[in-house]
Amino acid sequence: MHMLRRDKKEEEEGGGNPFNNLDKTTVLQEARLFNETPINPRKCGMILTKLLYMINQGDQTIGSTEATEAFFAMTKLFQSKDPTLRRLMYMGIKDMSKIANDVIIVTSSLMKDMTGRDDQFRGPAIRALCSITDTTMLQSIERYMKQAIVDKCHAVASAALVSSLHLSKTSMDITKRWVNEAQEAVSSDNIMVQYHALGLLHHLRKHDKLAVTKLVSRFSKHSLKSPYAYCLLIRIASKLIEDEDTGTESQMYDFIESCLRHKSEIVIYEAAHAMINMKGVTAKELAPAVSVLQLFCSSPKPTLRFAAVRTLNRVAMKHPAAVTACNLDLENLITDSNRSIATLAITTLLKTGSESSVDRLMKQISSFMSEISDEFKIVVVQAIQSLCLKYPRKHGVMMNFLSSMLREEGGFEYKKAIVDSIITIIEDNSEAKEAGLAHLCEFIEDCEHTVLATRILHLLGREGPRTPTPSKYIRFIYNRVILENAAVRAAAVTAMAKFGAHCDELLDSCVVLLERCELDSDDEVRDRATFYVRVLKERQKALNSAYILNGLQVSVVGLERALHHYTLEPSDKPFDMKTVPLATQPITEQRTTPGKEPGDISTSKPSDKLASSRQDVYAEQLSAIPEFANLGPLFKSSSIPVELTESETEYVVRCIKHTYSRYMVFQFDCTNTLNDQVLEKVTVAMESSDGFDVMKYIPCASLPYDTPGTAYTLVRLPEDDPTNVTGTFSCTLKFIVKDCDPNTGEADDEGYDDEYVLEDVDVVVGDHVQKVMKPNFGASWDEVGPDNELEDTFALSTMKTLEDAVKNIIQYLGLQPCERSDKVPEGKSSHTLYLAGVFRGGHDALVRSKLAMTDSGVTMQLTVRSTDPNVSDVLVSAIG
Amino acid sequence: MGFLSRLASLFGFKKNEANILVVGLDNSGKSTILNFLKQGDKNVPVDTVPTIGLNVEKMKAANIEITAFDMSGQGRYRPLWEQYYKECQGIIFVVDSSDKLRVVVARDELERMMKHPDLERRNVPVLFFANKMDKRDAVSSVKVSTLMGLNEVIHNKNWHIVASNAINGDGIDEGITWLADVMKSNMATKK
Numbered sequence A: 001m002h003m004l005r006r007d008k009k010e011e012e013e014g015g016g017n018p019f020n021n022l023d024k025t026t027v028l029q030e031a032r033l034f035n036e037t038p039i040n041p042r043k044c045g046m047i048l049t050k051l052l053y054m055i056n057q058g059d060q061t062i063g064s065t066e067a068t069e070a071f072f073a074m075t076k077l078f079q080s081k082d083p084t085l086r087r088l089m090y091m092g093i094k095d096m097s098k099i100a101n102d103v104i105i106v107t108s109s110l111m112k113d114m115t116g117r118d119d120q121f122r123g124p125a126i127r128a129l130c131s132i133t134d135t136t137m138l139q140s141i142e143r144y145m146k147q148a149i150v151d152k153c154h155a156v157a158s159a160a161l162v163s164s165l166h167l168s169k170t171s172m173d174i175t176k177r178w179v180n181e182a183q184e185a186v187s188s189d190n191i192m193v194q195y196h197a198l199g200l201l202h203h204l205r206k207h208d209k210l211a212v213t214k215l216v217s218r219f220s221k222h223s224l225k226s227p228y229a230y231c232l233l234i235r236i237a238s239k240l241i242e243d244e245d246t247g248t249e250s251q252m253y254d255f256i257e258s259c260l261r262h263k264s265e266i267v268i269y270e271a272a273h274a275m276i277n278m279k280g281v282t283a284k285e286l287a288p289a290v291s292v293l294q295l296f297c298s299s300p301k302p303t304l305r306f307a308a309v310r311t312l313n314r315v316a317m318k319h320p321a322a323v324t325a326c327n328l329d330l331e332n333l334i335t336d337s338n339r340s341i342a343t344l345a346i347t348t349l350l351k352t353g354s355e356s357s358v359d360r361l362m363k364q365i366s367s368f369m370s371e372i373s374d375e376f377k378i379v380v381v382q383a384i385q386s387l388c389l390k391y392p393r394k395h396g397v398m399m400n401f402l403s404s405m406l407r408e409e410g411g412f413e414y415k416k417a418i419v420d421s422i423i424t425i426i427e428d429n430s431e432a433k434e435a436g437l438a439h440l441c442e443f444i445e446d447c448e449h450t451v452l453a454t455r456i457l458h459l460l461g462r463e464g465p466r467t468p469t470p471s472k473y474i475r476f477i478y479n480r481v482i483l484e485n486a487a488v489r490a491a492a493v494t495a496m497a498k499f500g501a502h503c504d505e506l507l508d509s510c511v512v513l514l515e516r517c518e519l520d521s522d523d524e525v526r527d528r529a530t531f532y533v534r535v536l537k538e539r540q541k542a543l544n545s546a547y548i549l550n551g552l553q554v555s556v557v558g559l560e561r562a563l564h565h566y567t568l569e570p571s572d573k574p575f576d577m578k579t580v581p582l583a584t585q586p587i588t589e590q591r592t593t594p595g596k597e598p599g600d601i602s603t604s605k606p607s608d609k610l611a612s613s614r615q616d617v618y619a620e621q622l623s624a625i626p627e628f629a630n631l632g633p634l635f636k637s638s639s640i641p642v643e644l645t646e647s648e649t650e651y652v653v654r655c656i657k658h659t660y661s662r663y664m665v666f667q668f669d670c671t672n673t674l675n676d677q678v679l680e681k682v683t684v685a686m687e688s689s690d691g692f693d694v695m696k697y698i699p700c701a702s703l704p705y706d707t708p709g710t711a712y713t714l715v716r717l718p719e720d721d722p723t724n725v726t727g728t729f730s731c732t733l734k735f736i737v738k739d740c741d742p743n744t745g746e747a748d749d750e751g752y753d754d755e756y757v758l759e760d761v762d763v764v765v766g767d768h769v770q771k772v773m774k775p776n777f778g779a780s781w782d783e784v785g786p787d788n789e790l791e792d793t794f795a796l797s798t799m800k801t802l803e804d805a806v807k808n809i810i811q812y813l814g815l816q817p818c819e820r821s822d823k824v825p826e827g828k829s830s831h832t833l834y835l836a837g838v839f840r841g842g843h844d845a846l847v848r849s850k851l852a853m854t855d856s857g858v859t860m861q862l863t864v865r866s867t868d869p870n871v872s873d874v875l876v877s878a879i880g
Numbered sequence B: 001m002g003f004l005s006r007l008a009s010l011f012g013f014k015k016n017e018a019n020i021l022v023v024g025l026d027n028s029g030k031s032t033i034l035n036f037l038k039q040g041d042k043n044v045p046v047d048t049v050p051t052i053g054l055n056v057e058k059m060k061a062a063n064i065e066i067t068a069f070d071m072s073g074q075g076r077y078r079p080l081w082e083q084y085y086k087e088c089q090g091i092i093f094v095v096d097s098s099d100k101l102r103v104v105v106a107r108d109e110l111e112r113m114m115k116h117p118d119l120e121r122r123n124v125p126v127l128f129f130a131n132k133m134d135k136r137d138a139v140s141s142v143k144v145s146t147l148m149g150l151n152e153v154i155h156n157k158n159w160h161i162v163a164s165n166a167i168n169g170d171g172i173d174e175g176i177t178w179l180a181d182v183m184k185s186n187m188a189t190k191k
């Protein structure tokens, strides 16, 4: 019985593929048959196919000894004249060239085949030969490669051209010598050869911009025969436009535009595609490209319709207006029998159409949702998400649609897209919050993806307690504790603790539930539960805020380094959390970028890995300089370097400010743009009348042409008055100049002192505070308490709108906006902004800014709370 | 494949077919000899380039279908000869009889070969060509035989040495005929 079941399963999985379930040892054993004479081409062909299949599947790794044995057995097949077997063998050589040893053994045999009489062996032999050849061996086949590139037989020439391109990766200096042959091949009358030759030619000159420019202008005039070559030329041209940032002004652009009138469809499409993807192109400039795509929409060829609608979809993301001209044609495509085309047509219309057409289109798409692949379902999800952001009033329809999609079958990527969308919508529109949370609760009841379940639980813990009826979420969360794996259980425990910490009426029942988790079989779950129960039982708001609702906000890399340091020098003093640098990137903020098309290659995924932040890197660099080793932990590095020189001057200097608890280090990144000078002993002299003392200059020893170097200035912060934190420095670049020979870089022995005036550097309040995200601002506000509270009212007469005011306040104070309060709801005349951070020295700083529109501008009531009275003072006076 | 020959191969009789391994130091004339064998009298001396790795040649000589594995003689490739020992029914070892300095190297290689587990116990006939006999400073085949120490190095195998000139083919046919005859009788007795 057991056997039977297993057979059935295998059958299902195999789907009739005779190569499924191949066993490596058996196949390698069978490969010994290659050694027998006479060769049996049919049998050997079959075995070789199995071997190739196995290598390409890659799930059974073949060791190099086994591979080498099979490879040498395979070399015996050179005696067979059977065409199928021979070509399989060439493929075998290519595929095994990277795993077997001594593969160069077949060099002469392949050279014989590539120059032989049998054309059908020559191309494959070239490809195989190039895959076994390294730079040292390449010299000995160079002569034959050159001949092959210009061979009469097109397949041979193409094979040689494409192989040369591959060889260029490792042996550019040799393949460069084949330029003349490639040149000759471009004038071939075969469209493939012409295309491949142009590809090689471009590749060989890729790094020489001038040569590439010449190449394009030459071939764009002398008309090429091959549409593929044209397409390539269009791509090269648009890359040039992008690199040089010349936009539509460029001659290249004229060429691309002229291709819209080419007779081949593929060229027309390529040109339209290139124009649409050009940076900063305006809707008006897009018009001709859009009109050719419009024509394609009614083509009888599905590929053309697909290409057109997919590209229009992309245009609609940035320039919906440019696509409205095609609305009629797109309407015709929403019933297209090809569902991919229909999906793209509908999602495009959703972007370009009016609010009133949304319901109709959604109905249309739901009629065939079950027929399209996950990849296209994701397109639909993303369209819905952007619709919700555009028409917030439609969130009801959309949310329902998303939740019904959530209930259907689908893979991880698809489900993740839906969850991402729902979360984005909730965060953007507070009216959608409760419905969204309800859908997500329902989803985690039956969710097989740990990542999604933990993510949703985290969201429930943050948002749930602050809804009108928090109690209804507890059941969903506690169910997870009973039913799920350890990772999900741990997340559920944390979420539950947050309800207990935030809602007094739920505290007792949450503690009871958490106490049950103290017996969990998993360490992490148990530890979390024990910790939370302990904290909750203290019944102190401040503890709840610090340890449950808002948690630690330190840089993980920094914490690791500080702990390591602490263990190196044992001391009786307890470890001080204040010495740990803060997380510079708020960890809770990770939004996905909507609007990726399926099949997009350029996906810039946000890396989830724990990377060192920029500041961690600075901290490391600075602590390596002996003079700065005793400054204590680095508190903050300014995020955007300040330019202290105008663009295109002799010297380029940028300043980055590093703040320590009592000092500041100014880092000056300098570049010398004069090729006939070497600068030495470069420093930046700083002067200030605001109570800051310059302590030390660390010069940059030598600054040769075009090689960046760094000088530092160490400054002590004013000590007498703790509220004196801002000031202005005048800066001068001082150095010794030595003239040098521009070609060799050799400098004179003698130099002379010189200096160069730089822009002023300001120290602002923002340099002393570090952003910290408080997921539950209210709890932190209570935690810090009113002891050091300061309040003042201001008239911000220069601000014209609430958005303006919000943007400027954030920038000025350098604090982190919380509770999404940086977004001003549309049509409101008042708004409250919540800001949080930590002041130099480790003091919490919280700001509540109530803003109201009046006839004369914006008025603001600013309330500041801090654990240190001076900090409140500094922040309030910063605005004045 | 016809019914009879299929039957024959089922019982282990192959048509008169044999794998021959052609070895010897680089530049001794292996490729040139094979070229002559392939082309017969129509031989147009091609300018041979040094073999990299191996070349596989098929030819008919002395009434036998021969698949010859022409190995490269350069130092770097010599260790790879052994990959082909197991399946060969005959060996041709080519010595440049005008290159007295390197005969000792050839002898070393021969010794190593004869001791290899894939050959040691097999009665594989070895044909030596004392090649380039036309050259002024060439030594006789007897002298080559002594320099190579054939009597001492080879114990359990049939061997034969022929002076040859690969350019005009002198001696080649004689050698091949000897090798083919031994291989044929080997095949007959084995089955």
Ligand SMILES: Nc1nc2c(ncn2[C@@H]2O[C@H](COP(=O)(O)OP(=O)(O)O)[C@@H](O)[C@H]2O)c(=O)[nH]1
Pocket (backbone or CB within 6 Å): B024, B025, B026, B027, B028, B029, B030, B031, B032, B033, B048, B049, B050, B051, B073, B094, B131, B132, B133, B134, B135, B164, B165, B166, B167
């Ligand atoms: N004079 C002379 N030259 C020969 C003879 N056999 C080969 N050669 C030359 O020796 C060189 C090496 O020959 P080749 O067959 O490539 O040697 P391999 O490395 O053993 O394959 C070539 O230039 C041949 O023309 C021969 O019998 N007499």
Ligand SMILES: [Mg+2]
Pocket (backbone or CB within 6 Å): B030, B031, B032, B049, B050, B051, B070, B071, B072, B073
């Ligand atoms: Mg050779």
